[in-house]
Amino acid sequence: DTGVSQDPRHKITKRGQNVTFRCDPISEHNRLYWYRQTLGQGPEFLTYFQNEAQLEKSRLLSDRFSAERPKGSFSTLEIQRTEQGDSAMYLCASSPRSLFAGQGNYGYTFGSGTRLTVV
Amino acid sequence: GQNIDQPTEMTATEGAIVQINCTYQTSGFNGLFWYQQHAGEAPTFLSYNVLDGLEEKGRFSSFLSRSKGYSYLLLKELQMKDSASYLCAPLSGGSYIPTFGRGTSLIVHP
Numbered sequence: 001d002t003g004v005s006q007d008p009r010h011k012i013t014k015r016g017q018n019v020t021f022r023c024d025p026i027s028e029h030n031r032l033y034w035y036r037q038t039l040g041q042g043p044e045f046l047t048y049f050q051n052e053a054q055l056e057k058s059r060l061l062s063d064r065f066s067a068e069r070p071k072g073s074f075s076t077l078e079i080q081r082t083e084q085g086d087s088a089m090y091l092c093a094s095s096p097r098s099l100f101a102g103q104g105n106y107g108y109t110f111g112s113g114t115r116l117t118v119v
Numbered sequence: 120g121q122n123i124d125q126p127t128e129m130t131a132t133e134g135a136i137v138q139i140n141c142t143y144q145t146s147g148f149n150g151l152f153w154y155q156q157h158a159g160e161a162p163t164f165l166s167y168n169v170l171d172g173l174e175e176k177g178r179f180s181s182f183l184s185r186s187k188g189y190s191y192l193l194l195k196e197l198q199m200k201d202s203a204s205y206l207c208a209p210l211s212g213g214s215y216i217p218t219f220g221r222g223t224s225l226i227v228h229p
Contacts, residue, residue: 031215042206042219043162056216091161095215108152108217110161 004111006092012117013082020078021114025094029109032075034067035091036060037113043091049075082118089113123220125207130226131197139192139205139223147212153181153192154206156222162206165192194225202227 035043
C-alpha cells in the first residue's frame with residue numbers, strides 16, 4: 001500500500017458545474033476524513049467516516065457538498081453548483097482504529113490533495 | 120469549539136534553533152499533533168503528545184503542558200529544507216478529528 005491517493009490532483013471548473021473527487025485511503029484504515037485548505041490557513045475539517053458510516057459533518061459542509069464511502073473503502077466528495085469560494089485544496093486523510101500506527105507513527109496519513117479552481 | 124493560536128510567521132538562520140509555540144483550548148483533551156506542510160504538499164506527521172513533557176525525535180522535539188493548554192515544537196540545527204508551515208492540531212476529548220491551527224510559516228535563510 002503506497003499511502004492515501006487522491007484523484008484528480010488538479011481540477012479547473014466553471015462556476016455552476018458539479019465536481020467529484022475521489023480518495024483511496026490506506027487499506028487497513030477504517031477512518032477517513034475530508035478537509036479543505038485555503039492559502040495561508042490550516043486544513044478545515046469537513047466530514048469524517050468510520051467504515052461506511054458518515055459520523056460527523058462540519059457546519060462548513062453546505063447542502064451543495066455531499067460525501068460517500070459506500071463500501072467502507074474509497075470515498076467521494078461531490079460539490080454541486082460550484083462557486084468561486086469553493087476554490088481550495090481538498091485533502092483526504094485516513095487513520096486506523098487506534099491512534100498509534102506503529103513504528104513511532106500515529107494515524108492520519110494525508111493524501112496529496114485535489115486543488116480545485118472555480119473560474 | 121476550539122481555539123488554537125500560533126504565530127503566523129517566523130524566520131530563522133540555517134543551523135540555529137527555533138521554537139514554535141501553540142496555545143489551545145479544547146473540550147477535553149485526547150492529544151496534540153504537530154504536522155509539517157511544504158507549500159503545495161500534504162501535511163506530514165511530526166509528533167504526537169498526550170502526556171506532559173518533552174518528546175524528542177532527532178532534530179525535532181515537541182513539548183506539552185496540558186494544564187496550561189500549551190505546546191511547542193523545537194527545531195534544532197535548522198536546514199533550508201525546514202522552510203515550511205508547521206501546524207498544531209489538538210484532539211478534543213473522545214474525538215478522533217484533529218482541529219488544525221492556521222499554521223506557522225517558518226522561513227529558514229542562509
